[in-house]
Amino acid sequence: MAHELDCSTGRYGIAYVGQKPWHGNGQELTENAPLEVWTKEAGLDWEAIESPVFAKFGNDEILLPQKALIRSDTKFHLSTVSPDYKVVQPKDVMEFYRDLIEHQGYRMETAGSLKNGKIIWGLARTPNHIDMGEDVVNGYLLLATSFDRSMATRAMVTGVRVVCNNTLMASFSGSGKDWISITHGAVFDKERVQKKLGVYDDSWKIYSDNLYKLANKKITDNEAKDFFVKLMVKDETAVAMEHLYKPNIMNIYQMYSGKGMGSKLDSAANTLWGAVNAITQFVDHQMGNQKNRLASAWFGVGSKLKQEAFETALKMAA
Numbered sequence: 001m002a003h004e005l006d007c008s009t010g011r012y013g014i015a016y017v018g019q020k021p022w023h024g025n026g027q028e029l030t031e032n033a034p035l036e037v038w039t040k041e042a043g044l045d046w047e048a049i050e051s052p053v054f055a056k057f058g059n060d061e062i063l064l065p066q067k068a069l070i071r072s073d074t075k076f077h078l079s080t081v082s083p084d085y086k087v088v089q090p091k092d093v094m095e096f097y098r099d100l101i102e103h104q105g106y107r108m109e110t111a112g113s114l115k116n117g118k119i120i121w122g123l124a125r126t127p128n129h130i131d132m133g134e135d136v137v138n139g140y141l142l143l144a145t146s147f148d149r150s151m152a153t154r155a156m157v158t159g160v161r162v163v164c165n166n167t168l169m170a171s172f173s174g175s176g177k178d179w180i181s182i183t184h185g186a187v188f189d190k191e192r193v194q195k196k197l198g199v200y201d202d203s204w205k206i207y208s209d210n211l212y213k214l215a216n217k218k219i220t221d222n223e224a225k226d227f228f229v230k231l232m233v234k235d236e237t238a239v240a241m242e243h244l245y246k247p248n249i250m251n252i253y254q255m256y257s258g259k260g261m262g263s264k265l266d267s268a269a270n271t272l273w274g275a276v277n278a279i280t281q282f283v284d285h286q287m288g289n290q291k292n293r294l295a296s297a298w299f300g301v302g303s304k305l306k307q308e309a310f311e312t313a314l315k316m317a318a
Contacts, residue, residue: 013043014112019165032107035094042111044090044120046073048147053080069147076116078147081184088145088153088188090120096143096155096190097124100199106141114295118148121298126157128204130211135267136162137211139204141197144299151299153182155193157203159211164261164281167297168306210314214273217317221257227275227316228252231309251286252278272313279309 014026015038027041039045053066069078069087093111100106105127113120121144128139137159145153156179159168180196182188197203219227232249256278258264268274283302287293296302 013114013117014110015042016110017107018109026110026112035098035101035108038108038111038122039091039094042122043113043117044094044111046071046117047089047091048072048078048087050087071117074116078116078118079149081149085149085184086187087147087184088182092188092190093120093122093143093145096193097122097141100124100141100194104199109140115148119144119146119150119295119299121145126204130159130208132212132215132267133265134163135215135262135265137168138162139207141199142298143193149184152184153188154299155180155182155197157197157199157207159207161262161277161280163265164277165284167284168280168310210317211273213317214276214313215267215271217272218270219272219275219316220270223316224256224270224275225253227272227312228256228279231279231305231312248282248287252282255281272317276306276309276313280306 015029016026017029017031017033029037029041033041048069049072051068051070053064053068054061055064056062065083066080067083067085068080069085070076071078090113097106097108101108101124106124109123109125111120111122121142124141126139126141130137130139140158140160141155142158143153143155144151161168180193182193228249232246232252254260256263256275260274260278260281262268262277263274268277283306284293284297287302287305288296292300293302297306
């Protein structure tokens with residue numbers, strides 16, 4: 001199973017429009033397909049059914065203070081959670097985008113699930129984009145949730161760099177309005193989430209300004225090497241040059257210095273923006289194994305590494 005995509009119904013649990021996702025799987029849809037079609041083709045036309053949990057002791061059954069979450073279509077056990085665990089259903093994820101698509105110029109670009117449905121997401125392209133000549137970043141709005149307690153419901157404004165399809169899964173603006181996490185102890189309120197995200201305000205302007213800061217900040221080769229070593233080697237007492245020859249760090253440096261997608265563009269060559277994208281390309285296309293790369297790049301260790309790269313680069317550009 002590539003990238004832990006849900007295959008429990010006999011096909012990959014992902015739908016997309018436009019360029020085929022870099023993991024190479026899924027159902028291709030036409031532009032402006034109805035949300036109902038998206039829901040079905042992305043394999044999200046099911047519900048998480050709540051069921052009581054019993055323990056058996058001899059001939060006695062005891063009702064436990066828990067509930068099981070079961071997929072309505074495959075009967076797959078998603079998880080066992082506390083009674084106050086608030087479920088965000090697949091239809092809730094998809095309906096989150098309806099008003100934005102119909103009235104704000106958004107369009108769905110990918111949706112799907114991982115790990116037999118334990119994690120689900122929708123990703124919509126917004127009307128926003130950042131144009132730096134040949135280097136373009138399109139704006140996106142991600143909503144994802146889990147049924148296995150691995151993460152809270154997440155909503156965030158992010159970007160995808162067109163030249164390499166790198167997904168910039170990081171809180172980037174510094175405004176506090178491009179990322180929100182809703183615990184499963186709280187009721188999901190889509191209007192409140194959209195407002196807090198800054199969907200209707202100037203958060204993208206802050207996002208754009210910070211991206212330009214990185215693209216306009218030139219760095220030396222030694223600064224780039226130090227940047228990669230500090231991100232990849234957590235032992236602060238280590239001598240940086242002794243670790244540059246570790247395969248991953250050398251690979252990232254080579255992508256930064258000319259081998260990476262878009263690395264020779266004016267915006268990226270010898271800049272912090274180029275350094276950030278070398279890390280991002282490594283996470284999205286090479287880090288770990290193919291089976292879990294998508295989950296890591298969007299929701300796990302890879303996402304955290306991209307977040308740290310952005311935050312470190314922004315401090316350097318200040």
